[in-house]
Amino acid sequence: MVIDMSFRAHPSRRRRLALAATATLGAASLLTLAACSSSDDAGAKTTSGACPAAPVDVVVSVDQWGDLVSQLGGDCAQVSTVLASSxxxxxxxxxxxxxxVKFTKAKLVVVNGADYDPWASKLAASSAKSAPVVDAGEVVGADxxxxxxxxxxxxxVSKVADAVTQELETLAPDAKSYFEDQRTALTATLKPYTDLVAKLKSEAAGKTYGATEGVFDYMAQAVGLVDKTPEGFARAAANESDPSPADLKEFQTAIAAKQIDVLIYNTQTEGSIPEQVHQAAEKAGVxxxxxxxxxxxxxxSFEDWQVSQLTALAKALGVDA
Ligand SMILES: [Zn+2]
Known part of the structure; x- marks a missing residue:
């Protein structure tokens, strides 16, 4: 499947709002807030003494990456994830x-990039000037x-994990072998996930899917599923706008005709349109x-989350997992 490069996840209106919010954070307000910020670190994981060096303070923009970074850093990192609430x-x-304020303490910043969390890159540039930034989009070449x-x-995931490990090693050279071990341990931890991806790819490649939103598209591509989401519907969903009635109808018709083997449904997207697609699938037995x-x-954990979804996908596609 080819990713349509014209998709825009974030309408420019949203981006302007985010930038305006950042611009209001003057240096003076940062100083006054610093004094009362200690109770605001619920997302930070405090680590214990197994690290041969001083732990690295890491700020991660979103929890999709936060857990992986925590596993890579282990006792040698104190990871604070900004968006840790679903x-x-x-x-x-x-x-x-x-x-x-969280960024002012960061020695390393990890962001998704690809215009997903531009606020985090802005805060890194303004509040963590000397901290290197691992930008997943830059690491993998997604613009x-x-x-x-x-x-x-x-x-x-594998490429970004390598990039994070490399930065941690540079920041705390005395812990280099520790971070190498953590990276190896993550590969082992992720094995149920990588095994499931491989199994789905060998047994379900070529099956078709439709999706209420493109969130799962890279995984669908990784396991060889064919995207049958009507193009107009997919583009509207990526723009966070409503698809036309014709787009919706096309999707419902494809589902009713069972041209789609499985419907991928993002439960965090609200609205009557995804619901109508959901109902069409229920009715058709998709x-x-x-x-x-x-x-x-x-x-x-990240792998717990992914394995549970992949297991459901395997079951839906008749793959014994
Ligand atoms: Zn999204």
Whole structure:
């Protein structure tokens, strides 16, 4: 499947709002807020003594990457994830002054990039000037027009993990072998996930899917599924606008005719249109696989989240997993 480079995840209106919010954060307000920010670090993971060097303070923009970075850093990193709540839509996020304060302590910043979390890159540039930034989009070569849901690509996850490890080693050279071990351990931890991807690819490649939103597209591509989402519907969803009645009808007709083997449904997208697609699939007996944009509530880790979705996908496609 070819990613349509004309897709825009973020209408320019949203981007202007985010930039305006950042611009109001003057240096004076940052100083006054710093004093009362200590109680605001609920997302930070405090680590214990197994690290041979001083732990690196890391700020990660979104939880889709935050858990992976925590696993890579282990006891040698203190990771603070800005958006760690599934109730917040990263596409619409405007940072608070307290978020800016988190960046002032960062020695390393990890962002998704690809125009998904531009507020985080801005805060890194203004509040963590000396901290290197791992930008997943830059690491994998996905520009601002690409589908920004990069964490759904197993290949991208691996590349970004390598880039994070490399930066951690540069920042704390005394912990180099520790970070190497953490990277190896992550590969082992992710094995159930990579095994499922491989199994789906060998047994379900060529099956078709439709999606209420493009969040899962990289994974669908990785396992060889063919995207049958009507193009107009997909483009509207990527623009966070409503598809035309004709686009919706086309999707419903394809579902009713069972031209789609599975419906990928983002449970974090609200609205009557995704609901109508969901109902069409229920009525036609097309299996539905729920996915989420951010780490699912109740999932204990990135791999836990992904394995649970992939297991549901395997079941929907008749793959024994
Ligand atoms: Zn999204």
């Amino acid at each position: 109730s917040v839509d990263p596409h619409d996020y405007e940072p608070s002054p307290a978020d800016a 601002d027009g690409a589908n920004p849901h990069l964490w759904y690509s197993p290949d991208y 299996p539905i696989v729920d996915v989420t944009e951010t780490v699912a509530p109740g999932a204990s």
